[in-house]
Amino acid sequence: MPGKRPPTGRENPFRISGTVGGPYFTDxxxxxxxxxxxxxxxxxxxxxxxxxxxxxxxxxxxxxxxxxxxxxxxxxxxxxxxxxxxxxxxxxxxxxxxxxxxxxxxxxxxxxxxxxxxxxxxxxxxxxxxxxxxxxxxxxxxxxxxxxxxxxxxxxxxxxxxxxxxxxxxxxxxxxxxxxxxxxxxxxxxxxxxxxxxxxxxxxxxxxxxxxxxxxxxxxxxxxxxxxxxGPIAPDHMAAWIDARMRAVGLAPQDAGARCVAMAGARTRDIVRLARKGVDRAEDTPRIDGTAVDAAFREILEEDADSTQRWWSGLTVAQQNVLRAVAGASTGLTARVTQQQYGLRASTTTTVQALVAEGVLQKTSHGSGYMFDDPFVRGWVVLHALPDLGIVEPATFIASPTSEYGALGSAPPKRLPLDRST
Ligand SMILES: Nc1ncnc2c1ncn2[C@@H]1O[C@H](COP(=O)(O)OP(=O)(O)OP(=O)(O)O)[C@@H](O)[C@H]1O
Ligand SMILES: [Mg+2]
The missing domain is CATH 3.40.50.300 (P-loop containing nucleotide triphosphate hydrolases)
Structure with missing residues (x-):
């Protein structure tokens, strides 16, 4: 087995603990x-x-x-x-x-x-x-x-x-x-x-x-x-800033910033967290591309897995089914096909409202559907809870162009390239 490469000592140009200022702050x-x-x-x-x-x-x-x-x-x-x-x-x-x-x-x-x-x-x-x-x-x-x-x-x-x-x-x-x-x-x-x-x-x-x-x-x-x-920082600005910060520590980004924004959604901290993880994982490699960002995304899900799993176990069956549907369905929660596939009941509206009130879900920006507040929780649900229904997809799976992540003012990606390593 090849040994782990020694770290370069490259300082991470992104910070996620507490508030940020100086070069760690943009826009x-x-x-x-x-x-x-x-x-x-x-x-x-x-x-x-x-x-x-x-x-x-x-x-x-x-x-x-x-x-x-x-x-x-x-x-x-x-x-x-x-x-x-x-x-x-x-x-x-x-x-x-x-x-x-x-x-x-x-x-x-x-x-x-x-x-x-x-x-x-x-x-x-x-x-x-x-x-x-x-x-x-x-x-x-x-x-x-x-x-x-x-x-x-x-x-x-x-x-x-x-x-x-x-x-x-x-x-x-x-x-x-x-x-x-x-x-x-x-x-x-x-x-x-x-x-x-x-x-x-x-x-x-x-x-x-x-x-x-x-x-x-x-x-x-x-x-x-x-x-x-x-509101959110403009996605183009955020992507360009991430690439520039990566370059400043000797990494050559290949659409890495754009991929961070597409995967992590609208919240600045989520995007920066993903970029930070990408740099950590890059160690002494000179480049960071979309595949590396996807791997960083999965690593974050796994880092949070214990607490996400504990939280998931405390949910009701109805809540779990709604969350699976929000993560996996390509049609809305009221569509018959979704209700059948995900076992949704008549009380779905009340369940959704409770999840919104708790900050787990929120309305999509175009208002017609729901999305996860936290992109990493969403990824965990795709990876670890959709298989309960026989649905096996990578953590980077986006079911519907109207669903959410990457949909920040620009056309959302229809379906991100599948990474079968998950
Ligand atoms: N303008 C910015 N430029 C770069 N990174 C930022 C910026 N704003 C926030 N961040 C990232 O988000 C993290 C959280 O920032 P901050 O605590 O200011 O957000 P907040 O909206 O007050 O969060 P909360 O809702 O938890 O109070 C920072 O540590 C940093 O990683
Ligand atoms: Mg705050």
Whole structure:
């Protein structure tokens, strides 16, 4: 058996852990310009709404960086993990105090003390200044008191910015989490946002159906925000960027970028993950082509196989059948032939809706069908669950030209070349 070739020590030009910047980041000039403008405009309220893994947080970070580089003040608080409104207040306090002058911490503490809010002050290892947070006891207070604490923190930041005649740009990432605390919290936040003249707000979120509901008529955020759509990066740009990054580390791509986009779909992280795996696998070979990208795609499925298998085992039979049909059928879920082949029942619509609500499926961009949220899960279903029905196809199988991947504004591939090594 030939020995494994030694790695070249080639640095991978793609990153997928956390957010990205510098050479690992591409495109998004328009979105950054718009966010930067909003962050510098007192009273602005911008909503950046985009699907998961499209690069929102990285883009927001680059915008905050640009504001700071130009001498302005902006910061970002990640609200995704907050369990209470007080947690949100603390996230915002920490983020804000990292970007303003040191005197703010003392002024904040004095003002919050006047409001009889108990605080904890600790040195902040990131900024070297002081970190101020609301006491744990406030977390146990009733919902109204907690919401009031969040409102008071924002009010105070507005007041302090006003006293210093400056605009503080606040980015609230995954802001839709406020909905967890009920509509009352949403209305309270609306009131706060509306009266602030020295803060600007850029809120971002990926839970699109929830965000749409929160902005619906009769709901708190109705017509409050200007919307900055956050779609996929243009496929041609993405493909060319991937090829250029590969070339920069001495690899000769042969349509590798285009193949990554066709296989991984619309989400930037999925595409970059595939490209990264392709480079890892290339080791000391000088070229990377479509076949190598397909092999990388399969390797990712297998890497995720344990967790995908566990998730699959927890699904109902009806859900499994729907997912097999979405992955394998060349006609829609309501077509008789599909229903027979995949054992779909009358309750299919409810099953599909539940899978959409859980983020496993989504509507296709042309709206007539459904597609997997995650291209690698889809590949796993093709490879490992379609054979239950006697359907054996490679992981790269695309059943229908209207189904999904590669269908980003251009004509989707009808059927990708079969790779029988799977
Ligand atoms: N503009 C970009 N250029 C290159 N790669 C990007 C870009 N945006 C995102 N990525 C890739 O996607 C990954 C995730 O980015 P990021 O966390 O910013 O996305 P997100 O939309 O905030 O994701 P989530 O929905 O999980 O919060 C990055 O680590 C990187 O691999
Ligand atoms: Mg994010």
């Amino acid at each position: 998004r000039e328009d979105e950054i310009t718009r966010i930067v403008r909003a962050l510098g405009e007192p009273g602005a309220k911008l909503l950046v709404a985009g699907a998961r893994r499209t690069g929102k947080t990285s883009t927001l970070e680059r915008a905050v960086e640009a504001v700071t580089a130009a001498g302005g003040a902006a910061c970002m608080a990640d609200l995704s993990t907050a369990s209470t409104p007080v947690d949100m207040a603390n996230r915002i306090l920490t983020a804000a105090l990292r970007v303003v002058k040191r005197g703010w911490a003392t002024a904040l503490v004095d003002r919050l003390a006047l409001l009889k809010m108990s605080l904890t002050m600790k040195p902040d290892p990131v900024s070297g200044g002081m970190a101020v947070s609301l006491d744990m006891s406030v977390r146990d207070a009733d919902a109204k008191t907690q919401e009031a604490s969040l409102a008071q923190v924002l009010d105070l930041l507005d007041e302090l910015a006003g006293k210093r005649k400056m605009t503080l740009g606040l980015v609230l990432d995954e802001f839709q989490e406020i909905a967890r605390f009920g509509e009352h919290a949403e209305w309270r936040l609306r009131g706060v946002l509306q009266r602030h003249q020295h803060l600007s707000y850029v809120v971002a979120g990926s839970h699109l159906s929830l965000i749409d509901a929160m902005q619906g008529k009769g709901r708190a955020f109705y017509k409050l925000f200007e919307r900055c759509p956050f």
